[in-house]
Amino acid sequence: MLTLVGQKGEYFVAACDCAKQHSVRLADTTETPSGYSFAPIICDCGAKHVMSRGKTVHPAEIERLAVETKSKxxxxxxxxxxxxxxxxxxFDLISCEIVLGTGFLSEWNAAVADFWGTRSDRFEGKLAQAKALAIKELKIKAVEVGANAIIGADIDYHSVSTNLLMVVVTGTPVVLELS
Known part of the structure; x- marks a missing residue:
């Protein structure tokens, strides 16, 4: 782990696990969709770290963020x-299952929509949210096995119970090259 010791201009002084202090410069800051800002740092000792708002992030988190970025x-x-x-x-078939609770307001909104024969915006929103999350996680799984694409993708929707929706996304991860 890298611990921030001080700052000199645009450079940070940080103590590394190798027990030495390094003068490191933050690279361009990257922001994840959740609003988490981070900047990669490579110490003189070769260790890779991430600084986030003056705090350190474990190297496993760096790897997760790298996979998430590549999956896009x-x-x-x-x-x-x-x-x-x-x-x-x-590669072997991969799948991702997302089960999402609908919540009281969604149930009430669906009952009103059913009564009037209209669309249920809240249910549609929940399904769209579950689908997006399932595809995102499927892409991450593809990157983890070494793929750069997924072919034969299939999306299935299920009602597990009256208050639970399930979205299942499957596909075959592959490595593609322009022909």
Whole structure:
């Protein structure tokens, strides 16, 4: 772990696990979708760290953020192939399941919508939220196995109980190259 000791201009003085103090400069700050700001740091000793608002982040968190960032570029298609690309490597099927509670207001909104024959905005919002989260997690799983795309993606929706919705996303992770 890297511990902030002081600051000299745009440089930070930090103590590393190697028990030495290093003068390190923060790289460009990156912000995650959740609003978490971080900046990568590489010490003279070669250790990689992340500084966040003057605090340190464990190296495992760096790896998670790197995978999450890389997963944003993963191509997801429902077709059995991505046209214009050549499949270099296939991996085993991956899936992601998201179960989401609907909540009292969603249930009430759905009952009113059912009575009047209209759409339930709250239920639709919950389904969209679960779908987006499931696809995001599927992309992360693809990156973790070494893929850069997912082909044959399928999304299924299920009602587990009256108050629980489930979204299941499956696909085959592959390594693609422009043909």
């Amino acid at each position: 570029s993963v191509l997801v298609v429902s077709l059995p192939a991505a046209y214009g690309y050549q499949v270099l490597q296939h």
